[in-house]
Amino acid sequence: MTSAPWIHTHKPLSLQEIKGQEKALAALSAHLASHKPGQKALLLHGPSGSGKTCAVYALAHDKDLEILEVNASDTRNAAGIEAVIGQASKTGSLFGRRKIIFIDELDGLSGTSDRGAGQALVRIIKESAFPIILAANDAYAQKLQALRKHAEVITFSEVSFEDIQTILSSIAKREGVATDEQTLRALARRAGGDMRAAINDLQMLCTSGTLDKSMLEELSERHRTQSMEHALIRVLKSTQASVALGAFDDVSEDLDKIFLWIDQNIPQEYTRPADVHRAYEAIAHADVFFGRIRRWQHYRFYVYCYILLSVGVALAKDERYPGTPAYKESSRILKIWWANQKGMKKKSIAGKVAEHTHTSTRRALKDVLPYLKIASPQLPKHALEGMADLLGLDESEIAWLRT
Numbered sequence: 001m002t003s004a005p006w007i008h009t010h011k012p013l014s015l016q017e018i019k020g021q022e023k024a025l026a027a028l029s030a031h032l033a034s035h036k037p038g039q040k041a042l043l044l045h046g047p048s049g050s051g052k053t054c055a056v057y058a059l060a061h062d063k064d065l066e067i068l069e070v071n072a073s074d075t076r077n078a079a080g081i082e083a084v085i086g087q088a089s090k091t092g093s094l095f096g097r098r099k100i101i102f103i104d105e106l107d108g109l110s111g112t113s114d115r116g117a118g119q120a121l122v123r124i125i126k127e128s129a130f131p132i133i134l135a136a137n138d139a140y141a142q143k144l145q146a147l148r149k150h151a152e153v154i155t156f157s158e159v160s161f162e163d164i165q166t167i168l169s170s171i172a173k174r175e176g177v178a179t180d181e182q183t184l185r186a187l188a189r190r191a192g193g194d195m196r197a198a199i200n201d202l203q204m205l206c207t208s209g210t211l212d213k214s215m216l217e218e219l220s221e222r223h224r225t226q227s228m229e230h231a232l233i234r235v236l237k238s239t240q241a242s243v244a245l246g247a248f249d250d251v252s253e254d255l256d257k258i259f260l261w262i263d264q265n266i267p268q269e270y271t272r273p274a275d276v277h278r279a280y281e282a283i284a285h286a287d288v289f290f291g292r293i294r295r296w297q298h299y300r301f302y303v304y305c306y307i308l309l310s311v312g313v314a315l316a317k318d319e320r321y322p323g324t325p326a327y328k329e330s331s332r333i334l335k336i337w338w339a340n341q342k343g344m345k346k347k348s349i350a351g352k353v354a355e356h357t358h359t360s361t362r363r364a365l366k367d368v369l370p371y372l373k374i375a376s377p378q379l380p381k382h383a384l385e386g387m388a389d390l391l392g393l394d395e396s397e398i399a400w401l402r403t
Contacts, residue, residue, distance in 0.1 A: 001175045006203045007196055010171050015058045019163035021051050027154045028055060032063065032100075032131055041125045041132040043106075043148065045139030046156030049194030052135045055156070056102050066099035081120040089128035099130050106136035106144065118146050125150050158193025161185070167195065168202055172211070177202075179211040186216055228253060228261055232327045235262070235314045236269040244314035248306055255290065255305060259283065260330035262309055268327070275317040282312030345400050352391045376401035 002009050012018050015025050024044070031042050044052040060067045068088050089101055103121070125132055136144060139153050165181070165188040172179050187205075191198035205215050234247040248258055262283060270276045286308035289301040350364040353372070357364065376384060388398050 001177070001206075001209065005200075006171060006175070007199050010167075010174070010199065012054050012058050013061050015055065015062055018051050018055055018058060019166060020159045021055065021156050024154050024156050025055060025059075027152075028059060028133075031152060031154075032059065035131045037129045038126055039131075041134055041147075041151040043139050043144075043151035043153045044133065044135040044156060045153050046137070047158055047193060048137060049191070049196035049198075050156040050159055051195060052156050053102075053104060056100065056133055056135070060100055064097065066097045067102055068099060069102045069104060071103075071105050081117050081124070085124055086120075089124050089130060089132070101128065101130055101132045102135070103132070104135045106134050106147070107138060107141065118143070121147060122150050159195045160193070161188040161191070164188035164191055164193075164195055164198045168198060171199065171202060172206075175206075176209065177206045177211055178209060179206070183211055183213050183216065186213060187211075190216070227251075228258075228329075229327050232261065232265055235310050236265065236327075237320060238314050239317060239320055241311045241315060244310045245307070247310045255302070258309060259287065259290075261327075262313060264330035265327045266313070269321055270317055271321065272317070278316035279313045282308045282316055286312065345397060349391075349393065349397050349401070352393065356391060372401060377403075 015029065018025060024046075028042065028044075044055070046052055057067065059065070068085070070084055085101060085103070121134075134147070134151060138144075139148065165185050168184045168188060169181065171177075172184065184202075187201060188198055191201065202211070205211055228251055231247045231251045235244045238244050251258070253261070266276060266279050266283075270279055286305045289304045289308070292298050293301050293305075346365065346369060347361065349372075350369050351361045353359075353368050354361045354364040357368065359368075376387075379387070384398065384402070387393075393401075
């Protein structure tokens with residue numbers, strides 16, 4: 001058996017060797033065949049281990065293309081993107097071959113600290129003389145919205161366990177592993193649609209050259225990320241600590257977001273005042289521990305937060321409520337944002353008033369703006385427009401004064 005990682009030694013060299021993604025591969029080949037300079041990029045979307053990266057390299061091998069691969073997690077700002085990709089997107093290969101520019105792990109762009117990287121990519125896509133292929137686990141994330149407008153999305157689905165089994169069987173034969181199809185089928189099912197993970201598991205388990213079902217017990221079932229709605233059902237619909245405990249372990253949300261989800265949905269589920277009181281008491285105690293974590297970095301308190309938010313809230317009720325309401329994400333953040341927007345509008349108008357009345361913005365907010373707010377709806381249109389011209393108010397600020 002080879003000691004090198006099998007995901008590399010047995011990677012597909014041709015598109016024909018990739019299983020279960022026929023529709024995506026056809027779209028990928030068609031895009032490359034019809035590519036013109038400045039054309040939209042390709043954005044490969046799909047879960048980890050579905051074959052996105054393998055497909056790009058197999059296509060390059062089939063068409064004898066050079067690949068320039070960049071990991072978006074390593075090149076996270078506009079300057080880095082321009083330095084690595086910008087020039088390469090305009091100049092030919094050193095040996096005169098055609099090439100593909102491949103940007104993997106696009107999810108690595110944070111959207112905040114990496115601000116500017118997305119705009120730089122859009123500029124490069126518009127100017128590139130070569131095909132640009134992007135890959136992301138979630139192409140529909142909010143932070144990739146601007147890029148999606150300049151890309152054609154191709155979806156790679158989870159690989160079926162039958163296709164995973166076929167590949168595992170082929171690798172096992174080439175590596176001389178003594179096993180059977182029932183064991184490989186069970187291993188394929190455990191992979192959860194992740195071909196890469198299945199091959200890694202196969203190599204890890206059969207170091208002795210054999211693989212049987214008893215050895216699969218060493219491999220725990222791979223955790224899948226749960227939806228927040230499923231986690232809330234375990235908490236709000238249960239009166240057993242064993243069911244609620246760990247409900248949020250596989251949820252891809254930060255703790256502060258979990259607080260907001262529970263706060264939003266407790267009143268929708270619990271109708272008895274005593275149950276509501278006990279539930280919010282558990283949340284309050286969890287918040288105390290969360291505050292100590294933020295203030296003193298006592299990270300061991302995280303376990304208390306999660307227990308109180310799951311078991312504490314679940315046991316706050318005496319019995320399970322009937323029905324299943326549609327759990328909703330908290331609108332509090334949106335309300336806070338909207339309130340801040342209104343506050344910014346007031347400060348902007350007050351600043352302009354202060355500039356023309358030779359006073360401070362603070363005094364204009366306190367002494368002038370309340371009167372303008374009352375008087376503006378009563379002013380004739382020409383008088384309001386004259387005041388707006390004098391102060392330099394825009395249409396949204398005028399609308400705020402008139403409402």
